[in-house]
Amino acid sequence: xxxxxxxxxxxxxxxxxxxxxxxxxxxxxxxxxxxxxxxxxxxxxxxxxxxxxxxxxxxxxxxxxxxxxxxxxxxxxxxxxxxxxxxxxxxxxxxxxxxxxxxxxxxxxxxxxxx
Amino acid sequence: xxxxxxxxxxxxxxxxxxxxxxxxxxxxxxxxxxxxxxxxxxxxxxxxxxxxxxxxxxxxxxxxxxxxxxxxxxxxxxxxxxxxxxxxxxxxxxxxxxxxxxxxxxxxxxxxxxxxx
Numbered sequence: 060x061x062x063x064x065x066x067x068x069x070x071x072x073x074x075x076x077x078x079x080x081x082x083x084x085x086x087x088x089x090x091x092x093x094x095x096x097x098x099x100x101x102x103x104x105x106x107x108x109x110x111x112x113x114x115x116x117x118x119x120x121x122x123x124x125x126x127x128x129x130x131x132x133x134x135x136x137x138x139x140x141x142x143x144x145x146x147x148x149x150x151x152x153x154x155x156x157x158x159x160x161x162x163x164x165x166x167x168x169x170x171x172x173x174x
Numbered sequence: 175x176x177x178x179x180x181x182x183x184x185x186x187x188x189x190x191x192x193x194x195x196x197x198x199x200x201x202x203x204x205x206x207x208x209x210x211x212x213x214x215x216x217x218x219x220x221x222x223x224x225x226x227x228x229x230x231x232x233x234x235x236x237x238x239x240x241x242x243x244x245x246x247x248x249x250x251x252x253x254x255x256x257x258x259x260x261x262x263x264x265x266x267x268x269x270x271x272x273x274x275x276x277x278x279x280x281x282x283x284x285x286x287x288x289x290x291x
Contacts, residue, residue, distance in 0.1 A: 063217070092279075101264050101281030102218070115278065150217060159225050160206035160268045163279060165217035 061085075063166035065151050071172045072141060079137045080169045084153030091134050092163060093126055094150040095119065102150055108134060109156065138171075146173045176201040176267045180282035188290050193252040195285045197265030200246065207248045208266040208279070209239055218264065224248065235259070260289045 064083040072078055084091050089110050094102035105124070106116045110131040120126075123142075128134040138145055148170050152163035181196040199205055206225045210218040222233025229241040239250045248265060265282040 065217075094279075099284075101284050102279075103281070104278050107278065152218075162208065162220050162223055164220070165210075167215075167217040170215070 063151055063153055063164055065149075065166035065169050067169055068167065069170050069172070071174065073174050074141055074143060076141055077137065077139045078141060078171065079135055080149055080151075080171075081133060081135050082151030082153075082166060083133045084151070085164055086132075087155065088153035088164070089131065089156055090154045090161075090163075091128055092152040092154075093134070093136055094152065096148040096150055096168070097146075105136075141171075141173050143173050146171055176203070176205065176280050178265050178267045178280055178282035180263075180265050180285050182285050183283065184286045184288065186288040186290065187255045189257055190254050193250070193255045193259065193287065195250040195263050195265075195287065197248045197250065197282060198246050199248060199265070199267045201267055206268045207239075207241065208268070209233065209237070209248075209250050210264045210266055210281075212262045212264065212284075214261075221250070221263075255287075255289045257289050257291065260287055262286050 066081045092107040093105040096102040104117050105120050106126050108128040111128050123139045126136045148168040150168045152165045154161040154163045177200045179198045208223045209221040211221050212218045221237050222231045224231045224241045232238045237252050241248050262284045264284050266279050268279050
């Protein structure tokens with residue numbers, strides 16, 4: 060069990076550029092979640108997948124954001140035309156499907172800084 | 175709807191003294207509750223979870239939490255603080271929606287724990 064892996068750990072980019080982050084969940088986990096955490100706040104839910112199906116998206120996920128999980132394994136989160144307000148830590152988590160709520164295991168996140 | 179309120183944004187204790195981090199929740203359903211810890215520039219690590227079994231839940235690193243339905247509270251405690259406990263702690267609620275356990279987490283604002291030597 061290598062845990063949830065996120066790449067890159069840090070991304071600095073200019074306003075208006077597109078960025079893409081990758082998340083590799085724990086291998087047997089079929090649920091994958093994306094959260095955003097701004098400075099001094101708790102993480103906020105963005106979206107989640109069960110296998111390759113994207114089952115829910117938060118209102119925080121504007122049309123500039125898109126997430127995919129094409130083969131039900133790794134996932135990507137793309138932000139187009141980045142804005143200053145997109146600066147945050149983007150966290151990925153994964154979990155099993157089971158009886159009741161299963162705990163989510165988090166990666167170390169990708170910190171995005173918009174210049 | 176579900177929400178979590180962490181009553182203290184900062185808690186400061188001396189090494190070897192007890193830790194109390196307070197959390198109140200609101201949930202339309204029977205909640206599942208968690209405590210996560212986050213060290214600087216790291217992801218979140220699960221400390222413990224409550225899922226309607228025993229109301230006193232033991233977690234890792236000597237932490238425990240007690241679910242009190244009458245008070246809608248889920249406070250985190252530790253008998254004796256260690257320097258390595260210094261971090262940010264999040265109380266988290268997850269519920270069932272429409273009968274499907276999808277596990278969307280709602281986080282509190284966090285409590286920063288400082289441990290003095």
